[in-house]
Amino acid sequence: MSIEPILFWLFAGTAVVGGLMAVLLPRIIHAVFSLMLSFVGVAAVYAFAGADFLAVTQIIVYVGGVTVMLAFGVLLTGRTSLDLGKREVRNRPLAIVIAGLLFAGLMAAITASQFHIAAAPPMDATTEGIGGLLLGDYIIAFEFASVLLLAALVGAAYLVRRGNA
Amino acid sequence: MSIGLYHFLGLAAALFAIGVVGVITRRNAIGVLIGVELILNACNVNLVAFSRYGGGLDAQVFAIFVIVLAAAEAAVALAIILQLFDKKSDVDTDRASSLRG
Numbered sequence: 059m060s061i062e063p064i065l066f067w068l069f070a071g072t073a074v075v076g077g078l079m080a081v082l083l084p085r086i087i088h089a090v091f092s093l094m095l096s097f098v099g100v101a102a103v104y105a106f107a108g109a110d111f112l113a114v115t116q117i118i119v120y121v122g123g124v125t126v127m128l129a130f131g132v133l134l135t136g137r138t139s140l141d142l143g144k145r146e147v148r149n150r151p152l153a154i155v156i157a158g159l160l161f162a163g164l165m166a167a168i169t170a171s172q173f174h175i176a177a178a179p180p181m182d183a184t185t186e187g188i189g190g191l192l193l194g195d196y197i198i199a200f201e202f203a204s205v206l207l208l209a210a211l212v213g214a215a216y217l218v219r220r221g222n223a
Numbered sequence: 224m225s226i227g228l229y230h231f232l233g234l235a236a237a238l239f240a241i242g243v244v245g246v247i248t249r250r251n252a253i254g255v256l257i258g259v260e261l262i263l264n265a266c267n268v269n270l271v272a273f274s275r276y277g278g279g280l281d282a283q284v285f286a287i288f289v290i291v292l293a294a295a296e297a298a299v300a301l302a303i304i305l306q307l308f309d310k311k312s313d314v315d316t317d318r319a320s321s322l323r324g
Contacts, residue, residue, distance in 0.1 A: 066226045070234045077238055077261050081245030086254055093257050096238075100264050103234065106226075107275040109283055112267075112290075119290050124260060124297045131253050131301045135308040146250055148317075153247035161240035168232045175228050176277030187280045188287070196284055203291045210295035217302035220309065 069106055072099030084146050087132050094125040108181035111188050231272030238265035252304045252314045256297060263293045 076096030080089045097120040104113035192200050238261055245258025267286045274282035308314050 060225075063226055066230060070230070073234065073264075074237050074241065077241040080257050080261065081241055081248065081254075086251045089254060089257055093260065096261065097264065100238075100268060103231070103268060104271050107231065107271050109271045109274065109286075112271060112283055112286055115287065115290060116267075119294055120260075120264075124294060127297060127301055128253060128256065131256075131304055134305060135253070135314045146254070147248045148250055150244075150248050153244045156247065157240040157244045160243060161236055164236035164239065165233060168229060168236065173228060174277065178275055184280060184283060188283055191280055191284045192287070195281075199288060203288055207291065207295055210299050214298045214302035217299070218305050 066103070066106055069099050069102035072096070073103060074099075086146070087129065090125055090128045090132055093128070094121055097121050097125065108178075109184060111185045228272055228276040231268060231275075235265040235268040235272070238262075238268065250315050250317060252307065252316050252319070253301075255316060256300050256304070259300075260293060260297065263289060 073096050076092050076094075076099055079092035080096055083089050083092060097116060101113045101116040101121070104110075104116055242258045242261030242265060245261060246255050247258075249255050249258065267289055270278075270282045270286040270289070274280065274286075304314055307319055311318055
């Protein structure tokens, strides 16, 4: 038995267990750090699939950026009614039924589909190719993404002004 | 059994379903945001899987744009949540009901 399946299930298990903890743990700060674990697992899956640049981007942007921002958000909104004995979750049985049906439906669709799978090519560094595409075929989308980030930055800074109407 | 495209798609479906549970069940607005991030990650896993099995690098470029959108969305959503906390001293999504008709 090769090591490949073991690694995949280890990484996928990390992602799924982290995700489950992120949605099921009652305290929100625990959920944020579980989400960090899930993101690390997903980054490992990217690396497993040969997407080295995306794996590093995932670590930098999600693990280093988004979860830290979420943790700041939790700390800045501390001591809410949700901490004072009120139940944090609602509709859990309903949600689990809906998600179970969704997952079953997706798996049925996936297993019923015939994809034209090419033989996985040997893994190669992707950074050069992605850079070429970003500044070549996708230069317009790339520039729009930068404008979007600027707009989000200005919008977020405007929204959090104190005394804002 | 070697790992193939379907394993990645199954992982993505699982992450998506988990994210949906988070979006539906959390009262805390930040918890809802966590669910949304999980859903976006599920989408990226699919893109990377199809990139590996015949899609080429374009799928990974698309995944980068998804990451950019997720980061921008998280920043704006957190700004809104902080403003909500400022107004109502709470981040309970059930209490943010001023806009109902």
